[in-house]
Amino acid sequence: MALLLEQMLNGVQLGVMLFLLAAGLTLIFGIMGVINLAHGSLYMVGAYAAAFVAQATGSFLLAIPAGLAAAALVGMTIEFTVVRRLYARDHLDQVLATFGLILFFNQLVVLMFGRQPMFVQIPPAFAGAIDLGLFSYPVYRLCIIAVGLATAGALFWLIQRTRLGMLVRAGATHRDMVQALGVDVRLLYTVVFGLGALLAGLAGLMSGPLLSVQVGMGEQILILTFVVVVIGGLGSVSGAFAGALLVGIVDTSLRAFLPGLLRGIMTGSEADALAGGISAMGVYLLMAIVLLVRPKGLFPAHG
Amino acid sequence: MSVIRKAAMAAAAGMSILALTGGAGAQEPLKIGMVTTLSGPGGYLGQDIRDAFNLAVEMGGGKLGGTPVQVLVEDDALKPGQGKQIADKFMKTDKVKLLTGIVFSNVALAVVPDVLDNDGIYVSPNAGPSTLAGKECHRNYFVVSWQNDSLHESAGQNANNLGYKKAFILAPNYQAGKDALEGFKRMFKGEIVGEVFTRLDQTDFAAEMAQIRNAKPDVVFQFHPGGAGIAFLRQYQQAGLIEAIPMVVPSPSMDAVTLKAVGAPALGLNVSAQWNSDFDNPANKEFVVAWTKKYNRPITYYASQGYDTALAIGAALKATGGKVADAEAFRTAMLKADFKSVRGNFKFGRNQHPVQDWYSMRVEKDEAGNPIIKTREKILSEVGDSYAKDCKL
Amino acid sequence: MDKARGSDPMKKSGSPRWRGFLPLVGLVLLVALPFAAQAFGQSALTSLATRMLILAIAASALNIALGLGGLVSFGHAAFYGVGAYAVGILTTHGASGMPFLGFVPGSEHLAVNLLVAMSVSGIVAGLIGALALRTSGVPFIMITLAFAQMLFFFFVALKAYGGDDGLSMRRRNALPGLNMRDDVTFYFTSLTILLAWLGVSARLFHSRFGLLLGGIRQSERRMQAIGVPTVRYRWLAFVLSGVGTGLAGGLMAVFGRFVSPDMMHWTQSGELLIMVVLGGAGTIFGPVLGAFALIGLETLLAGWTEHWQIILGPALVLMALTFRGGLARLGRSEQGP
Structure with missing residues (x-):
């Protein structure tokens, strides 16, 4: 029972990380119709900027604004120089251009920070594990869950309750009408792209003390993020939230419990190898099933 | 269609033609082809192997075992297909006979058979997959690092x-x-x-x-x-x-x-x-000092293996007078392993993989309180690998 | 999908007459290439060009789904890899004499193996296509990616055939009367297969099937209204595309005597897409040009600097932003759609 709860918590933690990335991706797609493969690069930029500042100053507090600012700035620069020219184009051009951006950013990071992975020390206040009664759990992971849920709340508030959010919602469903009403759509697009980048940067800087900050970290998580976005329904932030939690929990549960289940019916090492293979395919299978049942995802934005 | 666009296209097309014609250089120094992984998360492994290999060449004044060498390096990006292409170019265009550098087993398994089939010689500084260690062992395939x-x-x-x-x-x-x-x-x-x-x-x-x-x-x-x-x-x-x-x-x-x-x-x-930076032998001390002076970053096992690979090749070149054309002569010289390995004892076994000592280490604090990897004791003496018995060399 | 590109292949473009001779010039250059390469002591060029030819087949096959069917597949590396594994597994069993699964005899015959590769990839494409075509637009892009990822992880875990380390073959598949070990012979074999494939795809583009697909691309609803089973036609385009990609994968496996899951990595799907877009989706020769240009550029840059990706990346961005319609449409008075 304790193990089950602990694994669920792990699933939620992975889920909120995925949500931070997926929210930006889905907003950018919903409003601008752009597939941004380079979204993972923004996650990497946030992680590297934070790691660099943390190493230079020794302070994780300073690293937070650095990671956020770097990701948002780079994001807006990308929007301004490249993505802006792709709005009217088909998905193929977008895939081509943003694939090119991935190559560029990966190599740029190698040139600037070298090939060795970087590290961020966990802030001392969040180090260690806390006793939750049934089991103990790393404090830092609890913090990630808290920050992720708080960010999700803030984002919903932003979208449902503010003027910017109104434009975002309107832009997702009636793009042309928003333009016709004289809203500065270019500015709106840049702001939304920056916001998406900011969230990716947040995920990146939080992952620093957990994972290793290294070249290519963006692509590892990018594909999983796409799965989340598609399961949730393109353009839908609440869909991204549900999709992220679903993917996080399914992925973690498969990894945690499948070997045990299979070991009941076959020998140990065969079961482990098979379970490893199935759990790696699991989330993709989940996505295929969801799309087959609901081709527009769980919470389609366009009704 | 704008003129600029046309010009850009022409430039791109021109570049691909250049790719088709670019190439061959002077004959003089012996060319060694290094196919290694420099991009992606595994990039630092290849970088350390390359840098240590180059360090050994530099310490020899641009020579290995008295033979001037030129090291050609290309990034396989951890793609077996790309590794094959690079090796092919090295062998056919640059007339390289001696290759090294591969970090990952999957790249090695794709590239090494090609090299051997073309009568090339391959000396591995890292990957030592079991497939190539037993029945499929080869006269011109040497592993300096370890069998996986x-x-x-x-x-x-x-x-x-x-x-x-x-x-x-x-x-x-x-x-x-x-x-x-x-x-x-x-x-x-x-x-x-x-x-x-x-x-x-x-x-x-x-x-x-x-x-x-x-x-x-x-x-x-x-x-x-x-x-x-x-x-x-x-x-x-x-x-x-x-x-x-x-x-x-x-x-x-x-x-x-x-x-x-x-x-x-x-x-x-x-x-x-099989190696640690604190090993107390003159060869290792020289290596550590030189590395720290030149690169000033932590030394990894990969670096030590790249360096040993260069030394092993150097020893063989010394014995053959810098010739690799006669693969048998090179093999005989190589198998003597007449060099001072930074890890101390080093021999080649019958499958031309190392027979060496293994040590137990522990992460401890040094005097300044920083964590270092400290060697404790030898746990295995002069061991080869379990595949050597299947090798018919 | 309504936004997917592809011009009407039947539309008469106002291009100068000399353009008609360009494919012929290209063919002459391709035939001369291995001899020129040998004359100049650059015989590695022959194998580089062979790789380009094989990838050109794959790109051209993807073009049937993409340019003709309007289906942006981000998972074609799956068919490329499945074709390669079909050849790899048959060859391994052919060499060892042990039948596959206990009853399927192995084979080291090139033609047999390539036919099997095409059939197996066609079946896999048929299954994936039937499921994926229930969606359209971006979900289609993503579901094809998802299926490719599943197959990628499947082959990574498939220890019997090398898993992540891949599968090496002792020797190239044979074709009676030809010495396949010779790189020049293999080059011309690949060239012949590419030409045959281009012939097939040209027929497809200009057939009633191709015209119907063009109509579906422009307005699916209108075609449905006049009674065309649009999904079935798209599915068929997807399957044919998978068959061709599998052929390329199988040929690549024979050429390199090596298969690994790396061939079905999502970046491989991305590269195939780039080749098609770069060369010109919906044109016959575009994907071939695209394959040559991309591999050429990669090889050139990688030989020049280890940081080649920092140049290739922006170059791709620039191409996406500036050349609309791809290389094949350059010099035509009419630009891509």
């Missing part, structure tokens, strides 16, 4: 020596990972209470941490090279496991770069390896 399984067998022996009885073992779900668990189990005499294959590219191990805690083993053995290893160790510490359950790892899971990234939490970790 030896890494994990030594870790198994280390766990025995340290008196552990119940082990939980983890490795990524690919061939090298499966070999790792097999290798460990071959030597480990205790009971395996849990065996987990993690995912290729996995960096979050929270689910595995919970399983380890639940299984209550005496010791954890894990093989996760590069970034994943860093993530694993830090999450192990964050989960509060590092004080509770000790860990034994082979060197790829705990090199100097990993240690720098993990820091103090790695204290107490047991490592087994």
Whole structure:
């Protein structure tokens, strides 16, 4: 029972990380119709900027604004120089251009920070594990869950309750009408792209003390993020939230419990190898099933 | 269609034509082709191998064993197909006969047979896959680093020596990972209470941490090279496991770069390896000083292997007078291993893989309080690998 | 999908007459290439060009789904890899004499193996296509990616055939009367297969089937209204595309005597897409040009600097932003759609 709860918590933690990335991706797609493969690069930029500042100053507090600012700035620069020219184009051009951006950013990071992975020390206040009664759990992971849920709340508030959010919602469903009403759509697009980048940067800087900050970290998580976005329904932030939690929990549960289940019916090492293979395919299978049942995802934005 | 656009197209087209004609150079120095991984998460391994190899050449004044050499380096990006293409270009366009540099087993398995079929010679500074160590061993294929399984067998022996009885073992779900668990189990005499294959590219191990805690083993053995290893160790510490359950790892899971990234939490970790930067022999001291002076970054096992590879090639070139055309003569010279290895004892076994000593190490504090990997004792003396008996050379 | 590109292949473009001779010039250059390469002591060029030819087949096959069917597949590396594994597994069993699964005899015959590769990839494409075509637009892009990822992880875990380390073959598949070990012979074999494939795809583009697909691309609803089973036609385009990609994968496996899951990595799907877009989706020769240009550029840059990706990346961005319609449409008075 304790193990089950602990694994669920792990699933939620992975889920909120995925949500931070997926929210930006889905907003950018919903409003601008752009597939941004380079979204993972923004996650990497946030992680590297934070790691660099943390190493230079020794302070994780300073690293937070650095990671956020770097990701948002780079994001807006990308929007301004490249993505802006792709709005009217088909998905193929977008895939081509943003694939090119991935190559560029990966190599740029190698040139600037070298090939060795970087590290961020966990802030001392969040180090260690806390006793939750049934089991103990790393404090830092609890913090990630808290920050992720708080960010999700803030984002919903932003979208449902503010003027910017109104434009975002309107832009997702009636793009042309928003333009016709004289809203500065270019500015709106840049702001939304920056916001998406900011969230990716947040995920990146939080992952620093957990994972290793290294070249290519963006692509590892990018594909999983796409799965989340598609399961949730393109353009839908609440869909991204549900999709992220679903993917996080399914992925973690498969990894945690499948070997045990299979070991009941076959020998140990065969079961482990098979379970490893199935759990790696699991989330993709989940996505295929969801799309087959609901081709527009769980919470389609366009009704 | 604008003029600029046309010009840009023409330039792009011109570049691809250049690619088709670019090329051959002067004949003089002996060319050595290095196919290695420089991009992606595994990039630092290739970088260390290349830099250490070049360091050895530089220390010889641009020569290896008195022969002027030119090292051609290209990035395989961890793609076997790309590695093959580069090796092909080296051999056919640049007339290279001697190749080295590959980091990862899957690239090696694609490239090495090509090199051998073209009468080339390959000296491995890292990957030593089992497929090429036994029945398929080859006269012109040498491995200076280790046979892959030896890494994990030594870790198994280390766990025995340290008196552990119940082990939980983890490795990524690919061939090298499966070999790792097999290798460990071959030597480990205790009971395996849990065996987990993690995912290729996995960096979050929270689910595995919970399983380890639940299984209550005496010791954890894990093989996760590069970034994943860093993530694993830090999450192990964050989960509060590092004080509770000790860990034994082979060197790829705990090199100097990993240690720098993990820091103090790695204290107490047991490592087994064939080399360490604190080895007390003149060759090693010279290497460490030169490396620190030139690159000023942590030295890894990969670097030591790249350096030893250069020395081994140098010794052979010295004996043949810088000739590689006669592969048999080169082989005879190479097999003598007449060089001072930074790891001390070094010989080639019958399958032309190393016969060497393995050491137990532990992460401890140095005088300044920084964590370092400290050598403790020799655990295996002059061992080869379990595939050598199948080799008919 | 309504936004997917592809011009009407039947539309008469106002291009100068000399353009008609360009394919012929290209063919002459391709035939001369191995001899020129040998004359200049650059015989590695022959194998580089062979790789380009094989990838050109794959790109051209993807073009049938993409340019003709309007289906943006981000998972074609799956068919490329499946074709390669079909050849790899048959060859391994052919060499060892042990039948596959206990009853399927192995084979080292090139033609047999390539036919099997095409059939197996066609079946896999048929299954994936039937499921994926229930969606359209971006979900289609993503579901094809998802299926490719599943197959990628499947082959990574498939220890019996090398898993992540891949599968090496002792020797190239044979074709009676030809010495396949010779790189020049293999080059011309690949060239012949490419030409045959281009012939097939040209027929397809200009057939009633191709015209119907063009109509579906422009307005699916209108075609449905006049009674055309649009999904079935798209599915067929997807399957044919998978068959061709599998052929390329199988040929690549024979050429390199090596298969690994790396061939079905998502970046491989991305590269195939780039080749098609770069060369010109919906044109016959575009994907071939695209394959040559991309591999050429990669090889050139990688030989020049280890940081080649920092140049290739922006170059791709620039191409996406500036050349609309791809290389094949350059010099035509009419630009891509």
